[in-house]
Amino acid sequence: MAAFNVVDDVSLRAIVAAANRASSPVIIQASVKTAKSIGVGLxxxxxxxxxxxxxxxxALHLDHCPDRRVIEDVVAAGWSSVLFDASNRDLETAIRESREVAELAHAHGIGVESEIENIVGVEDGVGSDVIAHAYSAQQVVEAAQASGIDLIAxxxxTAHGVYHGRPKLLPERAREFRALSDKPIVLHGGTGLTTQEFQAFIEAGVSKINISTELKMTYMKSALASLRRCEQTQEWDPPTLFNEIGGAVETMAVGFFEIFGSAGRA
Ligand SMILES: [Zn+2]
Known part of the structure; x- marks a missing residue:
């Protein structure tokens, strides 16, 4: 299942249009930065x-959130799920707080994705470029069972952002998780992977793949091309800009539904 980080109404509507065009289910997600800048209510x-x-x-999902007050806000607003990012806590604290978040979310019928090892790279101001916490698959699964969370990240x-050089991908670790637990596995840092690399992760048992950087790059590059045309023609029409960005984001998303095999499944 593809999960796209949207940044505004243009990208949000483009992803919904793409999912309908491809007959694919989809997860729309927002970073804490986006949720705060637009406001949870709006x-x-x-x-x-x-x-x-x-x-x-x-579905509507809150991406990487270490701040429990923001989680409480989106739970109250009735979102579908949240990623409680406890990767900046020690293991014992991460398990205890993840259990508290799961209890709150589950009481409202909301799912919880859990990250206790940090996935490297900074995404919208959250995260770190160095590995702060790394555990064995067994430890991560035991923590997931102890806290009662629903999805494991x-x-x-992989890493957030743009790769400089090829990453050392670990589909075999996803397979290890699959053997230890039936909780869905989430892949972050998908931007820049090849079709074959995505398929290796899907075959290894990954269920949710997050796409954020690719959407931002598609959005901004199409905006740049559109604005350059405005400069040439001296016609400054905002709806034309929005339509061009939306069209580019929609086409990008349809491509991912096809790579991930979710097209035609809804
Ligand atoms: Zn992520």
Missing amino acids: LTAMFDAAVSDSRVPV PQLG
Whole structure:
């Protein structure tokens, strides 16, 4: 299942349109930075309006959130799921707080993705470029069982942002998790991987793949091309800009649904 980090209403509507065009289920997610800049109330209303006539299932997820107050806000707003990012806590604290978050979320019918090992790279101001906490797959699964969370986001060799050089990918570690637990495995840092690399992770048992950097790059590059055309023609029409960005993001998302094999599944 593809999960895209949207940044505004243009990208949000483009992902919903792409999912409907490809007949694919999709997860829309927002970083804490995006949730704070738009506001949880407005973002929730935008999502509800954008999916009101969707023919495919669309979920709303909060990405990497170490701040439990923001989690409480989106739980109250009725989002589908949250990633409680406890990778900056020691193991004992991470398990205890993850259990508290899971209890709160589950009481509202909301799922919890859990990260206790840090996936390297900084995403919208959250995270670190160095590995602060790394555990064995067995330790991560035991922590997941002890805290009662629903999805596991382990370190799989990927990183947030743009790769400089080829990463050392670990699909075999995803397979190790699959053998130890039936909790879905999430792959972060998907931007820049090849079709074959994505398929190796899917075959190894990864269920959710996050795409953030690729959306930002597609968004900004199409905006740049559109603005350059405005400069040439001296026609400055904002809706043309929005339509071009939305079209580029939609095409990008359809491509991922096809690579991930979710097209035609909704
Ligand atoms: Zn991530």
